[in-house]
Amino acid sequence: MLAALCVLTGVALAQGGEPVPSVTVLSNVQAADPIEFETTRLLVENMRQLGLDVEHQAIPWEQQSELVWFNRGDWQMTAWRMVARPERMDPDEFVFNLFHSSTAENGYNFVGYINPEYDALAEAQRSETDPEARRQLVYDAQAIIAEDVPYVFVAHPQLPFVVREDVWDAETVVDAQGIGVKNFWTWIGLEPLGDETTIITNTSDVVQAVNPLYISGDADSRVTELIWDRLMRIGPDGLPQPWAAESVEYLDDVTVEVKLREGMMWHDGEPVTVEDVVFSFEATQSGESPMYQPFGSRIGSIEIMDESTVVFTLAEPWAAFEVASLSKVNLIPQHVWEPILTDLADVDENAEDFQEEIPIGSGPYKFVAWQQAESVILEANTDHWAAPAADGWVMRIIPNAESALGQIQTGELNFLTEWEGDAEVLAQTAEADANLGIYASADLGFRFYGFNTRLAPFDDVAMRRAVAHVMPRQAVVDNIFKGFAVPADSYVSLAIDYWHNPDLPQYEFDLETARQILLDAGYTYADDGTLLLPAD
């Protein structure tokens, strides 16, 4: 298939004046993701105006990801999305993984973007520990991607959340930069106004696991970050701050001294020790926790200095160490996990398959129950140094969006953390009820179209730029997102001011500009309006 395509384009280029190869744009199906489907329909129509022969192919997400991810020579252009996660507040993950050439074959650079100049920047920002210098590198990296257009950026969605303000003090809702109000700081800070003291949230997805050594779904991560502490946490300002660590101090570029907070206890009553800390980081490298492996991989060694101090020695300077490692790795009790990991060493299964009966962490909430397809129930850990103001935290699994909307109105839910329906409907409902407060803020995540830069016609940067000019961002934000989004121009979100390059080219929506770009690059139009390849 790939060979055939190459031959075809080769022939076409040699002869010149041939029509541009036909294009298929992939998206999710309408029922599963109406926003992506509608946006794609609009974009495809505009691409036809350019004289391209374009087909919109809507397929279920599982098939789309299979094709894009595992069959990298068999697709041309696809709708895609990245979601917000606290650790993505540091630009490293996106800057490196999305476009570095080393991830083109099997990793996240599925568009196959290869540029040595970009590679150098991506590597340099990774080990540059001076924030100002690193920011310039990240700016430059964004500028290159904006020039070369391997992605057409669409928007950063604003996810709406609804809080019952007759139950919770609105003053204590924390809006974390790039994440919104559904975050750790809100869960420990919410102050009850009356007798109802349990935070009741919702998710539409099932809970896959409650496991500190496994990164499963978004819903699952809301639970794990409450049960397990980390040495640092990403604060509401988007920057890492000491958490289970009393202090984090750089002795030099590769030596970091961490003092552990005193008096912390595991939920089973055992004390949290520096040995537990070392064990937690070593567990990521045990081979039993593949998903956490990258978050500890560049630590050379960890040394215990005294009963509250450890020193990390990094294998090389690592700018994102605080965000991607200290704020990421869950602290787990050695007395619980050491025997488990020992047993797992001899079998095919690893720690990702293991589910503790009663998960034990040291975090501000304790595990009570996980009822399959129904709920996860946590209670406040009143012994924690940052004990929550609420008495409990519940996540109900509600697959029906309309039902979730009804439940926030009746009070069966008091914090709507997921809304799959129309954002406008939710806003109207909240406005009509004085007890409901709606919160929406720009998100780190973004939606975009990825070009397969390995294949014609998107191996040509002029073609990619032309398509970028026919993506009507503002219209999509206004009409399809119903205003609940901001137009995107980079993979670093506007929500993180510090890293977002403010001077990127904007690719205004303009059919004429797009046509001119193609004509300048040598493309021509046949009498019937069909776009023809450059003749050379």
Place this chain on the structure above:
Amino acid sequence: MSRDVLFYIGRRLLQSLFVLWVIITILFFFFRLAPGSPVAAYIDTTFTAEQEASVMARFGLDKPLHMQYFIYVGNLLRGDLGDSFFYGDSVVGLISDVLPNTLYLTLTSLMIAYLAGVLGGIFLAAQRGKPVERGGIVFTLITRAAPEFWVGMILLAIFAFQLRWLPSSGTGGATTIYASEVEKLTSPEFWRHMLLPMTTLALYLHGLPLLLMRSNMLEVMDQDFITMGRLIGYGERRLMLQHAARNAMLPVITALALGVGYSIGGNVVIENVFGWPGIGRLLVRAVSSSDYPLAQGAFVIIAAIIVALNFIADVLYSLLDPRVGSSAAARAS
């Protein structure tokens, strides 16, 4: 018990096992031919080629297909349905968590639907030709034709969100934990939560027995033994309930037996509308995320129950009615 009957039972047992084997084999290959890879569910920016290979190896997906098949059948014979790719837990454990909820919901709904259907059918047959009959049939046809999610949403809007009499989702309140199935079944809270989904399902299910009962009644009422009864001077009420209804009910009971079989597969639509943690949602999720072991395991268990119920029904028939066993065996050979 005659030799013929024993021979018949043995034959049916072998047939049942053969049917199960065919189902297992078809299921196995069917899921692997479907598009989408289980590994797609694990894609992440931090994923490397080695990690992907290790996931494939852990699931045994790096082995050739026929080897996977033999391993699967071998494990099945030992009663091991494997572990879910998605949850990591054992398939048997996952299914046994939610199967009871499905059974409570569907069996009570079926009971109510068939009780109401049979009585309603008799009533409508007795009202033959009157406006009540016409009205009853129209109502029944509407409930039969209306999509379950639509009926469910309307009941939710009225009873849960407007009147606020009943809860809308799950099997209990937000912080409720049932320590055991017994505690669950004896808790009024559980029944309050089940009321709306049960009503929705019963409304949908009651049409079949009602219409079946009504038409059977009308047929039986025309038969000679009823006319004979009238000549003897029995009252119409006694004729309908004691003589006609008994005979008219036989096909309805067959329909009920089939209904129980089907209902074990769960009611995906109702489970989604009411957030009911049943086997239907588990199955849909398993299929969509290419969780082969869980999807296959669930289907195998459902198929085994249906095949077993059929087998038991056949055996009971042959014991109750000797004609079934001997003649069937003779005809078949």
